[in-house]
Amino acid sequence: MIPERAFNAALLVGLVAIPLWAHWAGEAFTITLATRAAILALAAVGLNIALGYGGLVSLGHAAFFGIGGYAMGILAHHAQTYSAVATWPFLIEGTKSMPIIWAAAIAASALAAFLIGLLSLRSSGVYFIMITLAFGQMFFFFTLSWARYGGEDGLPIYLRNGFPGLDTLDPIQFYALCLGLLLAALWITGRLIRAPFGLALNAARQRPERVAATGIEPFRLRLVAFTLSGAITGLAGALFADLNRFVSPAMFSWQTSGEFIVFVILGGVGRLYGPVAGAVLYVALEHWLGGLWDYWHILLGGLLLMVVLFARGGIVGLLCGAARPHG
Amino acid sequence: MSAILVIEQVLNGLQYGMMLFLMAAGLTLIFGVMGLINLAHGSLYMVGAFAAAWAAGATGSFLLALVAALAAAAAAGALVELLVIRRLYDRDHLDQVLATFALILIFSEATRWVFGSFPLYLDIPAALSGPVALPGGIEYPRYRLALIGAGAAVAAGLFWLIGRTRLGIRIRAGENDREMIGALGVNIAALYTVVFALGAALAGLAGGLVGAIQSVQVGMGEPVLILAFVVIVIGGIGSIKGALIGALLVGLTDTLGGIFLPEFFKLFMAPAAASATGGALAAMAIYILMAAVLIWRPTGLYGLRG
Numbered sequence: 214m215i216p217e218r219a220f221n222a223a224l225l226v227g228l229v230a231i232p233l234w235a236h237w238a239g240e241a242f243t244i245t246l247a248t249r250a251a252i253l254a255l256a257a258v259g260l261n262i263a264l265g266y267g268g269l270v271s272l273g274h275a276a277f278f279g280i281g282g283y284a285m286g287i288l289a290h291h292a293q294t295y296s297a298v299a300t301w302p303f304l305i306e307g308t309k310s311m312p313i314i315w316a317a318a319i320a321a322s323a324l325a326a327f328l329i330g331l332l333s334l335r336s337s338g339v340y341f342i343m344i345t346l347a348f349g350q351m352f353f354f355f356t357l358s359w360a361r362y363g364g365e366d367g368l369p370i371y372l373r374n375g376f377p378g379l380d381t382l383d384p385i386q387f388y389a390l391c392l393g394l395l396l397a398a399l400w401i402t403g404r405l406i407r408a409p410f411g412l413a414l415n416a417a418r419q420r421p422e423r424v425a426a427t428g429i430e431p432f433r434l435r436l437v438a439f440t441l442s443g444a445i446t447g448l449a450g451a452l453f454a455d456l457n458r459f460v461s462p463a464m465f466s467w468q469t470s471g472e473f474i475v476f477v478i479l480g481g482v483g484r485l486y487g488p489v490a491g492a493v494l495y496v497a498l499e500h501w502l503g504g505l506w507d508y509w510h511i512l513l514g515g516l517l518l519m520v521v522l523f524a525r526g527g528i529v530g531l532l533c534g535a536a537r538p539h540g
Numbered sequence: 541m542s543a544i545l546v547i548e549q550v551l552n553g554l555q556y557g558m559m560l561f562l563m564a565a566g567l568t569l570i571f572g573v574m575g576l577i578n579l580a581h582g583s584l585y586m587v588g589a590f591a592a593a594w595a596a597g598a599t600g601s602f603l604l605a606l607v608a609a610l611a612a613a614a615a616a617g618a619l620v621e622l623l624v625i626r627r628l629y630d631r632d633h634l635d636q637v638l639a640t641f642a643l644i645l646i647f648s649e650a651t652r653w654v655f656g657s658f659p660l661y662l663d664i665p666a667a668l669s670g671p672v673a674l675p676g677g678i679e680y681p682r683y684r685l686a687l688i689g690a691g692a693a694v695a696a697g698l699f700w701l702i703g704r705t706r707l708g709i710r711i712r713a714g715e716n717d718r719e720m721i722g723a724l725g726v727n728i729a730a731l732y733t734v735v736f737a738l739g740a741a742l743a744g745l746a747g748g749l750v751g752a753i754q755s756v757q758v759g760m761g762e763p764v765l766i767l768a769f770v771v772i773v774i775g776g777i778g779s780i781k782g783a784l785i786g787a788l789l790v791g792l793t794d795t796l797g798g799i800f801l802p803e804f805f806k807l808f809m810a811p812a813a814a815s816a817t818g819g820a821l822a823a824m825a826i827y828i829l830m831a832a833v834l835i836w837r838p839t840g841l842y843g844l845r846g
Binding site for chain 1: 571577579624627628631633634635637638639641642643644645646648649650652653762766769770772773777816819820823824827828830831834835838839840
């Protein structure tokens with residue numbers, strides 16, 4: 214068994230060293246793969262707050278990912294066509310500046326998560342799974358028929374958005390931005406789960422009645438956790454859109470939600486670095502198995518089945534042993 | 541907007557609802573008895589459709605195609621239950637979601653491997669093709685009318701099976717207290733396999749029947765699966781009656797919303813803006829319906845457990 218700290222440290226060293234090596238060796242594609250892994254890891258870190266710590270099995274996190282993506286798409290689209298997003302009640306103009314786009318993506322996805330949480334957290338268990346799935350689909354079908362922003366064709370963005378002081382067109386600099394946001398999200402999550410809020414959320418997952426008996430309302434804890442979770446996944450959506458310079462309803466597809474759950478479980482549910490390990494492994498497998506065989510989803514499905522049936526706790530659980538009961 | 545159009549759309553909604561019911565009934569039965577959430581139910585629908593298209597191509601008989609759809613889906617369901625699903629009954633919902641998501645990947649990709657990426661087509665049988673004249677001068681496709689009839693017949697059969705037979709008594713007992721019926725000597729493992737295969741067969745039948753009016757292709761199961769989820773959330777999980785009413789509500793809302801919402805907005809908006817707004821709202825209509833039902837009754841119309 215490897216200590217979890219050592220595993221996390223090795224993962225971080227890999228996330229820094231491999232893209233730096235690729236940059237030095239001129240392997241731009243490896244940097245793009247690493248950027249994709251870091252962004253998907255960020256989305257999964259967001260989901261892990263709801264799923265791992267809150268015990269809320271959301272099969273609709275693609276909604277927040279897509280909202281973040283469309284926040285970027287809409288702002289950048291108006292900036293590149295020199296038109297206004299809205300003229301009433303006040304003028305809103307498009308922008309190509311990443312910090313503003315990120316703020317908009319976080320605000321929009323947090324608002325959506327708050328409203329969806331308000332409706333769906335009234336129910337639990339399998340109802341919650343199906344309701345979050347259904348709300349995700351609602352956004353999917355809405356964007357599919359939203360002709361103003363491309364409908365089912367999606368919305369191409371011709372030039373990657375800018376960040377003050379950096380050249381975001383340089384793959385390694387854009388990667389550094391994404392990795393920085395991932396590390397920030399990990400730091401916030403790490404602080405949060407050790408704070409009173411995190412302890413109460415953990416307790417509400419294990420014994421909601423006892424938490425309620427001490428005067429803390431589980432519903433409120435869950436709503437805050439779900440909103441924060443959606444906001445982080447929304448930020449990942451804005452970055453993902455910037456990576457591809459394209460947004461489309463596919464970001465809202467329910468398979469995306471399923472993949473986020475896969476990252477979390479593959480890595481290790483409720484472990485801080487679990488989603489990162491899961492997303493990195495998934496992107497690596499996708500690249501490696503996808504090159505090996507056209508029908509690689511069969512292998513991926515088989516691997517997932519093995520993890521669920523025989524390796525509960527994912528990679529982190531397999532390498533580092535079971536989580537401490539009061540972790 | 542004539543009365544004939546309205547009646548046609550209502551019939552289309554009923555037909556859609558009946559097919560959703562076949563999917564939702566299996567899902568809700570499996571959840572009610574085994575407490576299992578099965579994302580791979582859409583894959584069984586796809587298996588049924590592919591089996592029907594293949595059998596129709598090989599034999600030319602629509603009846604044999606339906607038999608093949610039922611048999612293939614039931615066999616795939618029983619096999620999956622024995623190999624995988626059985627290990628998931630006492631796991632939490634998260635494990636069930638993930639394992640059945642993995643099954644979808646395997647089923648979809650294996651089907652693509654065997655049949656290729658191009659859609660297959662299944663012809664409507666000669667006896668059921670063409671329109672039929674209904675009272676009031678309405679012409680309606682005979683096959684779609686047959687689908688409504690088939691759905692109603694299956695619903696009646698299912699109510700009879702659950703309410704009047706020994707298997708139905710065991711299923712209802714299993715929903716209430718699985719340990720007790722085990723203690724009374726019922727073979728629970730076999731009962732679960734039978735229920736799962738029954739649900740799979742219903743999904744396969746829906747796939748075979750719908751295969752004649754839309755193309756048979758990989759990925760056809762998941763949109764229907766998600767609508768079936770909406771149906772059972774509205775109807776209440778575990779309730780066959782809820783599934784029937786929820787399915788008809790969803791079928792009618794989706795079909796009528798697509799026609800009437802754009803018309804409604806044309807009353808006070810420019811035509812182009814009205815069809816855009818109405819179209820977008822119609823695409824979301826069933827989810828708005830679901831949200832409304834949930835605000836009113838968080839466990840659905842006929843649901844008991846959370």
